Amino acid sequence: xxxxxxxxxxxxxxxxxxxxxxxxxxxxxxxxxxxxxxxxxxxxxxxxxxxxxxxxxxxxxxxxxxxxxxxxxxxxxxxxxxxxxxxxxxxxxxxxxxxxxxxxxxxxxxxxxxxxxxxxxxxxxxxxxxxxxxxxxxxxxxxxxxxxxxxxxxxxxxxxxxxxxxxxxxxxxxxxxxxxxxxxxxxxxxxxxxxxxxxxxxxxxxxxxxxxxxxxxxxxxxxxxxxxxxxxxxxxxxxxxxxxxxxxxxxxxxxxxxxxxxxxxxxxxxxxxxxxxxxxxxxxxxxxxxxxxxxxxxxxxxxxxxxxxxxxxxxxxxxxxxxxxxxxxxxxxxxxxxxxxxxxxxxxxxxxxxxxxxxxxxxxxxxxxxxxxxxxxxxxxxxxxxxxxxxxxxxxxxxxxxxxxxxxxxxxxxxxxxxxxxxxxxxxxxxxxxxxxxxxxxxxxxxxxxxxxxxxxxxxxxxxxxxxxxxxxxxxxxxxxxxxxxxxxx
Amino acid sequence: xxxxxxxxxxxxxxxxxxxxxxxxxxxxxxxxxxxxxxxxxxxxxxxxxxxxxxxxxxxxxxxxxxxxxxxxxxxxxxxxxxxxxxxxxxxxxxxxxxxxxxxxxxxxxxxxxxxxxxxxxxxxxxxxxxxxxxxxxxxxxxxxxxxxxxxxxxxxxxxxxxxxxxxxxxxxxxxxxxxxxxxxxxxxxxxxxxxxxxxxxxxxxxxxxxxxxxxxxxxxxxxxxxxxxxxxxxxxxxxxxxxxxxxxxxxxxxxxxxxxxxxxxxxxxxxxxxxxxxxxxxxxxxxxxxxxxxxxxxxxxxxxxxxxxxxxxxxxxxxxxxxxxxxxxxxxxxxxxxxxxxxxxxxxxxxxxxxxxxxxxxxxxxxxxxxxxxxxxxxxxxxxxxxxxxxxxxxxxxxxxxxxxxxxxxxxxxxxxxxxxxxxxxxxxxxxxxxxxxxxxxxxxxxxxxxxxxxxxxxxxxxxxxxxxxxxxxxxxx
Numbered sequence: 012x013x014x015x016x017x018x019x020x021x022x023x024x025x026x027x028x029x030x031x032x033x034x035x036x037x038x039x040x041x042x043x044x045x046x047x048x049x050x051x052x053x054x055x056x057x058x059x060x061x062x063x064x065x066x067x068x069x070x071x072x073x074x075x076x077x078x079x080x081x082x083x084x085x086x087x088x089x090x091x092x093x094x095x096x097x098x099x100x101x102x103x104x105x106x107x108x109x110x111x112x113x114x115x116x117x118x119x120x121x122x123x124x125x126x127x128x129x130x131x132x133x134x135x136x137x138x139x140x141x142x143x144x145x146x147x148x149x150x151x152x153x154x155x156x157x158x159x160x161x162x163x164x165x166x167x168x169x170x171x172x173x174x175x176x177x178x179x180x181x182x183x184x185x186x187x188x189x190x191x192x193x194x195x196x197x198x199x200x201x202x203x204x205x206x207x208x209x210x211x212x213x214x215x216x217x218x219x220x221x222x223x224x225x226x227x228x229x230x231x232x233x234x235x236x237x238x239x240x241x242x243x244x245x246x247x248x249x250x251x252x253x254x255x256x257x258x259x260x261x262x263x264x265x266x267x268x269x270x271x272x273x274x275x276x277x278x279x280x281x282x283x284x285x286x287x288x289x290x291x292x293x294x295x296x297x298x299x300x301x302x303x304x305x306x307x308x309x310x311x312x313x314x315x316x317x318x319x320x321x322x323x324x325x326x327x328x329x330x331x332x333x334x335x336x337x338x339x340x341x342x343x344x345x346x347x348x349x350x351x352x353x354x355x356x357x358x359x360x361x362x363x364x365x366x367x368x369x370x371x372x373x374x375x376x377x378x379x380x381x382x383x384x385x386x387x388x389x390x391x392x393x394x395x396x397x398x399x400x401x402x403x404x405x406x407x408x409x410x411x412x413x414x415x416x417x418x419x420x421x422x423x424x425x426x427x428x429x430x431x432x433x434x435x436x437x438x439x440x441x442x443x444x445x446x447x448x449x450x451x452x453x454x455x456x457x458x459x460x461x462x463x464x465x466x467x468x469x470x471x472x473x474x475x476x477x478x479x480x481x482x483x484x485x486x487x488x489x490x491x492x493x494x495x496x497x498x499x500x501x
Numbered sequence: 502x503x504x505x506x507x508x509x510x511x512x513x514x515x516x517x518x519x520x521x522x523x524x525x526x527x528x529x530x531x532x533x534x535x536x537x538x539x540x541x542x543x544x545x546x547x548x549x550x551x552x553x554x555x556x557x558x559x560x561x562x563x564x565x566x567x568x569x570x571x572x573x574x575x576x577x578x579x580x581x582x583x584x585x586x587x588x589x590x591x592x593x594x595x596x597x598x599x600x601x602x603x604x605x606x607x608x609x610x611x612x613x614x615x616x617x618x619x620x621x622x623x624x625x626x627x628x629x630x631x632x633x634x635x636x637x638x639x640x641x642x643x644x645x646x647x648x649x650x651x652x653x654x655x656x657x658x659x660x661x662x663x664x665x666x667x668x669x670x671x672x673x674x675x676x677x678x679x680x681x682x683x684x685x686x687x688x689x690x691x692x693x694x695x696x697x698x699x700x701x702x703x704x705x706x707x708x709x710x711x712x713x714x715x716x717x718x719x720x721x722x723x724x725x726x727x728x729x730x731x732x733x734x735x736x737x738x739x740x741x742x743x744x745x746x747x748x749x750x751x752x753x754x755x756x757x758x759x760x761x762x763x764x765x766x767x768x769x770x771x772x773x774x775x776x777x778x779x780x781x782x783x784x785x786x787x788x789x790x791x792x793x794x795x796x797x798x799x800x801x802x803x804x805x806x807x808x809x810x811x812x813x814x815x816x817x818x819x820x821x822x823x824x825x826x827x828x829x830x831x832x833x834x835x836x837x838x839x840x841x842x843x844x845x846x847x848x849x850x851x852x853x854x855x856x857x858x859x860x861x862x863x864x865x866x867x868x869x870x871x872x873x874x875x876x877x878x879x880x881x882x883x884x885x886x887x888x889x890x891x892x893x894x895x896x897x898x899x900x901x902x903x904x905x906x907x908x909x910x911x912x913x914x915x916x917x918x919x920x921x922x923x924x925x926x927x928x929x930x931x932x933x934x935x936x937x938x939x940x941x942x943x944x945x946x947x948x949x950x951x952x953x954x955x956x957x958x959x960x961x962x963x964x965x966x967x968x969x970x971x972x973x974x975x976x977x978x979x
Binding site for chain 1: 540543544545546547548549550551552579581583585588589590591641768770771772775776777778
């Protein structure tokens with residue numbers, strides 16, 4: 012097994028034993044990038060030289076001491092909507108084609124402190140709007156399990172980098188499923204923490220009340236390690252929770268005996284691919300066999316979640332993206348006649364179709380005369396869905412659902428049908444609406460060999476319970492060892 | 502038909518916090534363009550606001566000073582519109598749940614007390630400034646972006662330009678007292694919008710109103726109200742309907758013009774600011790601020806009348822600004838002659854300030870220095886006339902009055918022996934005057950006094966000199 016195929020905790024063990032150097036680890040990932048990046052297009056920007064230089068520095072530091080923190084010397088990638096000082100941050104949009112932020116995202120600063128090694132910025136749907144990473148203004152990222160299929164989105168590049176072993180972990184952002192759905196499509200672990208657990212400072216906003224940063228990793232233990240590094244109060248983010256830090260690796264391997272796992276019919280509705288249903292049924296059996304208690308739970312308002320989500324997220328986006336006006340930074344149309352024309356041309360040319368669609372939708376939803384019917388009603392639905400989850404979690408510790416109704420679809424298959432595209436998020440959006448945590452882990456392959464993901468959800472701040480349930484399943488089954496066939500045929 | 506003016510106002514006041522509302526940039530006025538900026542107030546991608554606690558405190562103080570209810574739960578909202586002076590393309594403000602509601606301000610109109618209702622006060626951020634005069638086209642100065650504001654909205658309770666002016670002055674006075682703002686009109690710290698409509702006198706129905714934006718002085722406020730009320734009456738007399746619109750006042754031309762009609766009004770698409778948490782204010786927080794509220798002008802005025810036995814007029818003038826009142830109180834504290842202090846503060850000091858184009862807050866003398874001067878006048882060391890001269894020198898040099906009196910030899914001659922000798926000489930040299938007095942003309946006394954003052958370079962105490970002159974003349978006549 013090549014070094015780049017290993018997990019964070021495996022590399023950490025090897026570094027502790029001084030069996031490998033950070034430089035060797037980094038070089039191994041870079042070799043892999045050289046080998047497969049041309050097929051996958053996971054990264055928008057690479058900085059291999061800088062990564063190797065940093066690796067050598069970390070090696071020097073490690074020579075002198077015994078202690079090594081879990082992410083020290085670990086190469087990783089960041090979604091391109093996380094601000095990195097000195098490195099372009101484009102959100103995969105023409106609008107920010109030249110934007111070089113004079114500040115770092117809070118999570119990036121934390122990873123710098125941890126001694127992580129940034130490899131590059133990963134591709135995404137423009138401004139995180141999309142479910143397939145086809146909305147990038149720069150490139151289409153391919154699913155390493157089948158290069159003709161999408162990796163999911165919007166954090167598709169981050170999912171693919173981990174799935175194809177071109178990073179040990181990556182960070183993405185999840186507004187309606189943008190971490191969990193691509194994790195599911197690419198057969199990796201992806202987690203969206205509780206809203207407010209990870210600082211959003213320096214995450215270019217899509218929908219502020221829903222956005223949350225989270226990790227992609229190769230296994231659940233790695234997920235806990237990355238969470239340990241990025242969770243924490245940040246006074247620069249008013250919505251950041253001020254709570255005591257936890258060690259997410261503690262009690263991770265405790266097992267699920269007596270754990271109440273809820274299953275709700277609402278997550279097994281129309282449009283669910285038969286193999287996905289079958290995999291979930293198998294998972295339920297696995298949990299039962301491990302001593303978990305399976306309970307039926309029900310929702311009242313879940314049917315309205317998707318509509319509410321697209322209204323709220325688009326409304327917030329219409330306001331958040333209004334600052335891209337060509338005045339101060341980023342793209343400006345070349346020819347214009349006066350201020351209004353400057354705005355119009357800059358925004359018409361700078362934004363892609365999907366972004367414009369959402370800005371229009373959100374602007375309409377907030378307009379005088381429509382506000383009550385759309386935005387206000389959506390916010391009321393939001394409260395009802397929160398209440399729904401509160402009720403459900405009175406009856407169970409975690410909820411088990413499919414992550415997405417289907418496995419990865421073909422590139423270009425849904426680009427002309429936005430509504431069908433939106434439906435791939437039907438099981439992930441309620442989680443953002445409620446602000447609760449959720450993880451997607453692999454739980455099988457469909458008939459054509461594409462990964463299936465299952466989602467474990469819990470009440471606010473129940474990350475440890477979710478991780479425990481996910482770890483138990485992962486280690487009881489063999490899905491985590493299934494690897495994308497990419498590169499094997501070479 | 503007799504018309505009545507109905508006026509409501511919106512007053513924007515910049516709060517005097519050290520830093521901006523959502524970032525740590527300084528709020529100081531007059532800095533070089535775009536030097537008081539950071540990624541947050543520049544609205545760069547991915548940055549987040551953090552509400553300045555002082556802004557909540559100052560807004561609460563403002564609300565309490567204007568007798569408002571303070572909301573235990575309020576929130577910030579986004580007001581969306583595109584303009585280059587607004588980097589985020591939305592102004593973070595408060596929409597449906599402002600921090601203060603339902604206040605009242607009492608004003609004095611021709612000796613009658615009138616109540617002006619305060620509908621609400623909300624917190625918001627100021628926008629930047631566009632500089633149109635540049636050869637490079639229009640430039641943006643972002644320094645003012647994020648300077649905290651309160652917007653005070655009144656009920657349509659004012660009925661004349663005079664009432665609007667008295668109200669605005671009163672609010673400025675109160676806010677200045679409360680210490681929430683310097684209220685410097687010339688720096689734009691206080692700006693008025695006027696909502697004005699006309700109706701038949703006695704009618705209870707409100708007419709269609711227009712809104713006039715950004716009146717930056719009391720004078721502009723009065724002129725704009727006069728102009729707009731006349732314009733509306735003229736329209737109504739022609740049988741036209743008033744169009745609901747926003748109008749822009751041109752202070753140089755003294756006219757207003759339509760900016761946009763109701764139909765063209767912006768749809769601001771307000772919605773709750775998701776990047777900020779609600780503002781929760783506990784009762785004891787309010788109580789604490791209330792307890793620390795300074796004495797407000799009305800109460801102070803009443804106290805001056807009672808405690809210092811000052812005429813109502815004096816008390817009114819002295820309490821008109823917090824700075825003047827503080828100066829007065831500091832002086833009275835070391836010298837218990839309130840009326841003398843009041844006279845000098847009201848009569849002698851304003852012309853000197855005006856001459857030097859100084860505001861009271863920049864006055865170059867201290868209350869203790871003024872008191873020292875007044876004592877010299879009171880105990881006849883110097884005459885009142887000399888006192889005024891000394892005050893002028895104090896303004897120019899900042900020197901102590903005692904030193905000035907010594908340096909310039911201004912001390913009055915109250916020494917009767919020395920004066921008698923001088924007067925003896927003068928009377929002897931002016932036998933004609935003595936003769937005139939002898940034949941019943943008192944005018945000559947004035948002449949003699951003048952001669953004495955001339956001879957003593959004004960240092961003779963006039964009263965003492967007068968008595969001696971009379972005695973000496975009597976001696977000569979007798």
